[in-house]
Amino acid sequence: MKPQSDQLLRELHAEHADALWRFCLKLTAYDRSRAEDLVQETMLRAVRHVEALEGGPGAVRAWLFTVARNLTIDEWRSRRHHRETPTAEVPEQGEPDRTDQLLTSWLVADALTQLSAEHQAVLRECHLRGRSVAEAARQLGIPEGTVKSRTHYAMRALRLALEERGVTA
Amino acid sequence: MSHLDGAYVLGALSSAERLEFERHLAGCAACADAVRELAGLSGLLAKVEADVWDGSDQQERMPEGSLAAITHDLRRRRGRRWVAGVAAAAALVTGGAVAGASFASREQPPPTTGSRVAADPLRPESGVRMRAEVALTSVGWGTKVELTCHYDDDDETWHDTPPVYHLVLETPDGPQQVATWKEVAAPTMQLSAATAVTADDITEVMVTDDSGALLLHLDR
Numbered sequence: 001m002k003p004q005s006d007q008l009l010r011e012l013h014a015e016h017a018d019a020l021w022r023f024c025l026k027l028t029a030y031d032r033s034r035a036e037d038l039v040q041e042t043m044l045r046a047v048r049h050v051e052a053l054e055g056g057p058g059a060v061r062a063w064l065f066t067v068a069r070n071l072t073i074d075e076w077r078s079r080r081h082h083r084e085t086p087t088a089e090v091p092e093q094g095e096p097d098r099t100d101q102l103l104t105s106w107l108v109a110d111a112l113t114q115l116s117a118e119h120q121a122v123l124r125e126c127h128l129r130g131r132s133v134a135e136a137a138r139q140l141g142i143p144e145g146t147v148k149s150r151t152h153y154a155m156r157a158l159r160l161a162l163e164e165r166g167v168t169a
Numbered sequence: 170m171s172h173l174d175g176a177y178v179l180g181a182l183s184s185a186e187r188l189e190f191e192r193h194l195a196g197c198a199a200c201a202d203a204v205r206e207l208a209g210l211s212g213l214l215a216k217v218e219a220d221v222w223d224g225s226d227q228q229e230r231m232p233e234g235s236l237a238a239i240t241h242d243l244r245r246r247r248g249r250r251w252v253a254g255v256a257a258a259a260a261l262v263t264g265g266a267v268a269g270a271s272f273a274s275r276e277q278p279p280p281t282t283g284s285r286v287a288a289d290p291l292r293p294e295s296g297v298r299m300r301a302e303v304a305l306t307s308v309g310w311g312t313k314v315e316l317t318c319h320y321d322d323d324d325e326t327w328h329d330t331p332p333v334y335h336l337v338l339e340t341p342d343g344p345q346q347v348a349t350w351k352e353v354a355a356p357t358m359q360l361s362a363a364t365a366v367t368a369d370d371i372t373e374v375m376v377t378d379d380s381g382a383l384l385l386h387l388d389r
Contacts, residue, residue, distance in 0.1 A: 105216035151175030
């Protein structure tokens with residue numbers, strides 16, 4: 001434990017608490033009190049593992065999300081383990097899978113926020129809304145050539161942001 | 170052609186352009202590599218839920234008071250860990266420590282040949298009325314720790330049992346408790362403790378209560 005841990009906690013909280021809170025709300029299916037415990041436990045682990053906080057902000061956030069996700073799985077496993085009558089309830093078989101999917105999707109969403117507004121816009125049009133280059137160009141009021149080059153650079157920027165978060169395609 | 174890879178992977182090219190680009194890919198290793206690099210991204214993007222992508226969930230903010238709660242918990246646990254670590258630390262010859270207290274003693278500590286490295290006030294946590302200074306003296310066998318506590322005369326809180334305090338040092342091998350004592354009905358109390366750790370290696374001096382909550386500390 002470093003003496004600066006209070007200061008470290010303040011910085012972590014300022015930079016990541018809201019994002020982590022939203023992720024934990026999703027993880028706990030909007031159980032606000034469990035989500036709060038999860039954020040708290042995750043932050044406490046972070047200040048005990050300063051070495052995990054040495055990467056860029058993206059890597060730190062990925063680490064926090066991963067810890068929160070693992071805590072959820074641990075909690076799920078111990079609940080399952082302590083269930084007195086295993087047949088009384090159908091276990092949530094998909095829990096680790098579900099949280100894994102959720103973790104990846106949030107890391108991708110977080111990586112997207114690192115892209116410029118222009119890059120985010122072309123990806124939103126061409127991917128989320130399924131628009132063609134011509135439609136996206138009309139929608140955004142830019143030439144088709146610009147849409148093509150922006151998707152080229154946007155995908156590269158996304159790839160780098162994902163790498164920083166430990167997500168590989 | 171190389172700038173078409175993004176739109177191609179996203180499936181945004183018209184069918185005529187797509188065919189043309191695919192014909193180009195067959196003969197251009199660089200573009201084919203570029204497409205392979207981006208190919209998985211489309212699948213990853215598909216995992217992002219629309220409301221997250223649109224940022225419509227962004228209004229959720231961490232509840233007020235969360236930082237204070239976490240900081241409080243951090244301190245409590247820090248303290249608990251120290252207290253729990255004492256038995257183990259005491260068992261280690263090199264990490265072990267001995268402590269002796271002299272209440273309101275007027276005796277001067279025996280002269281030492283070592284050099285005094287610090288005599289500083291500890292910073293109280295909010296609401297803590299006790300004050301203390303610590304002097305760390307390097308000696309041949311380690312560090313001599315002298316703590317002077319000042320209790321608040323005006324503190325009218327009545328204790329059925331006097332509160333117990335712990336003196337904890339942060340060292341490279343982890344926290345080390347070097348003394349415990351009870352509050353006495355005297356305005357000032359002095360105690361001395363000792364550790365094999367060198368003064369330079371002591372990064373923090375702390376006083377905690379019996380529950381492990383941090384009361385006073387000094388960063389070095």
